[in-house]
Amino acid sequence: MKILVCISNVPDTTTKIKFTGDNELDTTGIQWVINPWDELSLTRALELKDSNPGLIESVTVAHAGPASSEPTIRKALAIGADSAIRVNAEPLDAFFVAAQLEKVITEENFDIVLCGIESSDFNGSTVGGMLAEFLGYPSVSAVSGINIENEDIVIKREIDGGSELVSVPVPFVAIVQKGIAIEPRIAAMRGIMMARKKPIKVVEPADVNALTEVSSYEMPPEKEACKFIDPDNPEELIDILQNKEKLI
Amino acid sequence: MSVLVYTENWDGKFKKLSFELVSYAYGVASMIDTDVVAVSIGDVDDGELEKLGNYGAKKVISVNKEELKGLDSQAYAAVISEIAGREEAAVLVLSNNNTGKAVAPRLSVKLNAGVGAGVSKLPSSTDPFTVYKRVYSGNAYANIVIKSDIKILTLEQNSFEVNETGGNAEIEQMDYDLDESLVKTEIRDVSKQTGKLLLTDAEIVVSGGRGMKSPDNWQPLVELAELLGGATACSRPVSDEGWRPHEEHTGQTGKIIAPNLYIAVGISGATQHIAGVSSSKCIVAVNNDKDAPVFESAKYGIVGDAMKVLPGLIEAVKNTRTS
Numbered sequence: 092m093k094i095l096v097c098i099s100n101v102p103d104t105t106t107k108i109k110f111t112g113d114n115e116l117d118t119t120g121i122q123w124v125i126n127p128w129d130e131l132s133l134t135r136a137l138e139l140k141d142s143n144p145g146l147i148e149s150v151t152v153a154h155a156g157p158a159s160s161e162p163t164i165r166k167a168l169a170i171g172a173d174s175a176i177r178v179n180a181e182p183l184d185a186f187f188v189a190a191q192l193e194k195v196i197t198e199e200n201f202d203i204v205l206c207g208i209e210s211s212d213f214n215g216s217t218v219g220g221m222l223a224e225f226l227g228y229p230s231v232s233a234v235s236g237i238n239i240e241n242e243d244i245v246i247k248r249e250i251d252g253g254s255e256l257v258s259v260p261v262p263f264v265a266i267v268q269k270g271i272a273i274e275p276r277i278a279a280m281r282g283i284m285m286a287r288k289k290p291i292k293v294v295e296p297a298d299v300n301a302l303t304e305v306s307s308y309e310m311p312p313e314k315e316a317c318k319f320i321d322p323d324n325p326e327e328l329i330d331i332l333q334n335k336e337k338l339i
Numbered sequence: 340m341s342v343l344v345y346t347e348n349w350d351g352k353f354k355k356l357s358f359e360l361v362s363y364a365y366g367v368a369s370m371i372d373t374d375v376v377a378v379s380i381g382d383v384d385d386g387e388l389e390k391l392g393n394y395g396a397k398k399v400i401s402v403n404k405e406e407l408k409g410l411d412s413q414a415y416a417a418v419i420s421e422i423a424g425r426e427e428a429a430v431l432v433l434s435n436n437n438t439g440k441a442v443a444p445r446l447s448v449k450l451n452a453g454v455g456a457g458v459s460k461l462p463s464s465t466d467p468f469t470v471y472k473r474v475y476s477g478n479a480y481a482n483i484v485i486k487s488d489i490k491i492l493t494l495e496q497n498s499f500e501v502n503e504t505g506g507n508a509e510i511e512q513m514d515y516d517l518d519e520s521l522v523k524t525e526i527r528d529v530s531k532q533t534g535k536l537l538l539t540d541a542e543i544v545v546s547g548g549r550g551m552k553s554p555d556n557w558q559p560l561v562e563l564a565e566l567l568g569g570a571t572a573c574s575r576p577v578s579d580e581g582w583r584p585h586e587e588h589t590g591q592t593g594k595i596i597a598p599n600l601y602i603a604v605g606i607s608g609a610t611q612h613i614a615g616v617s618s619s620k621c622i623v624a625v626n627n628d629k630d631a632p633v634f635e636s637a638k639y640g641i642v643g644d645a646m647k648v649l650p651g652l653i654e655a656v657k658n659t660r661t662s
Contacts, residue, residue, distance in 0.1 A: 104591060105610050108478040127592055185454065186447060208440065211476045211591065211614075215456040216435070216493075220412065220444025229413055229523035232441035245527070249437060251349065251539070253531030255409070259523050266441070269592045270585060302453030302487040306469060309480045311617070317624070317634045322643030325651035326658070328623065331639065333659055336621055338600040339543065339567050 092261065094136045094150045095201035097192055097218065098167055099126040099182075099210040100160040113307040123163055127275070128207025130170075132265075134272040135237060136205055137171045143239050149173045151201070155182045155191040161291065168286035169278035175291040183301035185213070189221035190299040196226060202261040203244075208233065208268040219266035229259040235270030341376045342368040343428035345419055346391060346399075347438050348383045354540065355501065356434055358394045362502040363494050364432040365395025366461045376400065376426045377508070378419055380407050385510055392508030394501065399508045400426075402515045410438060411524040416445035418515055423450060428489065435493040436539065443493050452489035459498035459597075459618065476591050476614035495618065496539055497597045536570045538587065543569030544598045546589060546616075547577060550605020550626060550645050554582035559649035560604060566656050572596070574606045590615035605645040608633025625649075 102108065102121045109117040125133070133152065140147040152167040154160060155178040164175045176199075178191040196204060204226075206219030223230035235254065236247030246257050246265060278286070320328045332339045344364035346357045364375045374397040379388060381403060388399045402418055419442065423431055431446060433439035435457045447454045455462075455470035463469045467484045470492060474481045538544065545564040547557060557571075564571045571587060578588035589596055591611040597618035604625045606612060613636050616622065624637035625648045634640045641648050 102475070104476060104614065108475045110479070131592075185444070185456075189444075189448070213456075213474055213481075214472075214476060215454065216440040217444040217447065217454050217456055220441060221448050223413070224416065224445040224448035229411070230441070230445075231524065232412060233437040250410075250529075250531065251437070252533070252535065252537050253529065255526050255530075256528040257409075258525045258527060263523075269588070273579075302447070302451070303455070303483050303485050306467075306482045306484050308474070309482070311477065311480065314636070315638070317637045317640040319634075319640050319642065322641050322648055322651075325641070325648065326655045328639060328641065329652065329655040329659060332600065332621075332623070336600075338621055339656070 092147050092202040093200070094140070094147060094203045094205065095196060096129065096133045096136050096150065096152050096172065097204065097206045097222070098129040098133065098152050098154050098163070099207070099212070100154065100156050100163040101126045101210055101212045104211060110308045114305055123160070125163055125167055126207050126210045128209060128267060130275040131269070131272045132205040132207055132267045133167055133170060133172060134276040135267070137276060138272065139237065139239060146239065146242060151176065153192055153195050154178070155180055155188045155296070157181055164291055165286050166278060168289045169282040170276050171282060174289055177291055177293050178296050179293050180296035184303045185215050185217040186221060186303070187299050187301040189218050189225055191296050192218070192222050193225035194297045195294065204228070204262070204264045206264060206266050208266050219264055223264035226264070228262050228264050230264040230266060231257055231259055232266040234265045234267040237265060237271065340371070340373045340429050341426045342371070342373060342430045342432060343419070343423050343426055344375060344377050344396070344432040345442065346377050346379050347434065348379060348381050348387070351381070351383050351387065353387060353390060356436070356496055356540070357391070358501045359497070359499045360432055360434055360494055361391050361394035361396050363461070363499045365502065365504060367430050367432065367492070368395070370462065370465050371429060373429065374398070376428070378402070378422050380415060380418060388510050389508060392506050393503050395504040395506060396508045397506070398511060400511045400513050402513050404515060404517055406517055406519055406522050409524060409526040410441060411522045412441040412445055413523065414517065414521040415442050416449055417518065417521055420446055420449040423489070431489070431491045433491070433493050435495050439493045443491050447491055450489045451487055452491045453485035453487040454491045454493065455483055455485055456493050457495050458492050459495045473618070477617040495597060497542070498618065538570045538572055538589070538594055539596055541570035542598050543567045543600045544572050544596060545569055545602045545604065546572035546574070546606060547583070547604050548574040548606030549576050550607070551577070556646060557583070559646070559653060563602070563649060563653050563656070566653060569598070574612050603633055603637070604649065606633055607631045608636060
C-alpha cells in the first residue's frame with residue numbers, strides 16, 4: 092500500500108503576522124514550516140511504514156505551491172518521506188488546492204491519503220473533505236489514531252464527549268487531528284543529507300477556478316489593558332464577573 | 340430559493356448549538372429575503388423538530404434511516420446536497436464542529452459552492468457575498484468573498500446569539516431513497532461519556548496549566564468550575580504530562596473554544612494556547628508571574644499563586660450564593 096500525506100506550507104505559529112496594503116501577507120522575517128497537523132500525519136505515516144514494512148511500501152508527500160515552498164518539502168523528505176510531488180501553482184483557495192491534489196492522486200493511485208484537519212493560516216478545515224469528494228473516496232474526519240493489525244486498518248475518530256473506532260475500505264482519506272502522533276518526528280542529520288537526493292516531482296496545475304478570495308485582512312481588534320485585582324481581594328473579581336460583566 | 344441549515348442531533352435531541360445555527364440561518368435568509376429550511380438526519384421526534392420553528396425555520400425536513408445512524412460524510416453529503424437542490428438553496432449553513440467539518444467540504448464539491456469556514460458574524464455584504472473570519476490562528480481576520488452561485492457557511496460554536504422568532508415550522512418526513520453503497524464507514528466501537536458538560540458547549544471554562552504544579556492540585560479548580568456550572572480544561576503541557584485527559588487540551592492543536600468566560604489558572608499564555616481561546620468573550624488570568632503573556636489577552640488578572648487564589652475565589656462565589 093502507498094500512503095500520501097498532503098502538506099501545507101505555513102508561517103510558524105510564533106511569527107508576527109503583518110500585511111502590506113490590506114490584502115497581502117508581509118513575508119519578511121517569516122519562518123515557514125510544515126503545517127502542524129500535516130507534520131503529525133507524516134509522523135504517523137512513517138511510524139506505520141516502520142512497523143508494517145511488508146504492507147506499506149512508500150510514503151509520499153504532496154504539496155500545491157510555488158518553488159519557494161521547496162524548503163518545506165525538503166524538510167518533509169528529511170523527516171523520512173520517500174518522495175514528493177509539488178503542483179506548481181499559487182494555492183488560491185481550498186477548492187483549488189483540493190482539485191490539484193485530486194489530479195496527483197488519480198495519476199498515482201495512493202491507498203491511504205492523509206490530510207491535516209486544518210491549516211494554521213486559513214483555518215478552513217476543508218481541503219481533506221473536498222479532496223475525498225473529488226476522488227469519490229470515503230473519508231473519516233477528526234481522526235486521532237490509525238492502527239494496522241493483520242492488514243486490518245482501524246481508525247479512531249473523535250466525537251462529542253468521546254471517540255469511535257471505525258473502518259473504511261481503501262482507498263480512503265483520513266483527516267487527522269491531535270492524538271494521531273504525540274510529537275512530530277524530527278529530521279536527523281542523516282535524513283537531511285538523504286533528502287537532498289530524494290526526488291521532488293513537479294507537475295503543472297489543472298485548470299481550476301477558485302471559489303473564494305480574500306478581499307482584505309484586518310488585525311484583531313485592539314484589546315484594553317488587563318485590569319489587575321488585588322490577590323487578597325478575590326471578592327472584587329467575583330463581584331465584577333457577577334454584577335458588571337453578568338457572566339456568573 | 341432558501342437558506343438550508345443542517346441541524347445535527349445528539350441522541351435525538353437538539354441543543355443550544357442547533358438553535359444558534361437556525362438563528363444564524365434566519366439572519367442570512369432575512370438579508371436575501373428568503374426562508375430557512377432545516378435538514379435533520381436521524382431519529383428525532385416531531386416535538387423536537389418543531390422546536391426549530393421557534394428560531395426561524397419555516398420547514399424542517401427529517402430523514403430517518405437506519406443506515407445513516409453513524410456519521411458517514413459521503414452519505415450525509417449526498418442526502419443534504421439532494422435536498423439543497425430540491426429546495427433551491429442559495430446558502431447552506433452548518434456548524435464548524437467535527438460533523439460540519441466532515442460534511443461541508445464534500446457539499447462544496449457536490450454543489451460547486453465556495454465555503455466560508457468558521458464564520459462568527461452575519462455576512463457583511465451579500466453582493467459581493469462577503470464573510471469575516473479568523474485567520475492565522477487568531478492573529479488576524481480576513482474578509483472573504485465567495486464567488487460561486489451557492490455559498491456554504493460553517494458557524495463557530497457559541498459565536499451567534501440565539502434568537503427566538505416565535506414561528507412554527509412545517510415538518511416533512513422525507514422517505515429518502517439512499518444509495519446504500521455510499522455508506523462505507525463501519526463503526527466498530529463507541530466510547531462516550533454521557534451526562535458530562537462538554538467543553539465545547541460550556542459557557543464558563545476554568546482551565547489549568549503547569550502553574551498548578553501537580554495533578555494532585557486540581558481539586559479546587561474542579562470545584563470552582565462546578566460551582567460556576569462550567570467545564571474544566573487544561574494547557575498542552577498538562578495533557579502531554581498526563582495530568583489531565585487529552586480531551587481537555589485547549590489550544591491551537593487541541594480544542595478551539597469560545598466560552599463567555601475563560602479562567603486561565605497557572606497558564607503562561609503561549610501563542611499556541613491563546614490561539615485556542617482568543618474568541619472567549621472574557622478572559623481572566625491567575626498567574627504568579629506578572630509578566631506572563633497571558634495577561635496581554637486577559638481582561639482581568641490576579642498576580643498570585645494558584646493554590647492560594649483558588650480557595651479565595653471559591654469562598655467568594657459561595658458567599659454570593661448565600662447572601
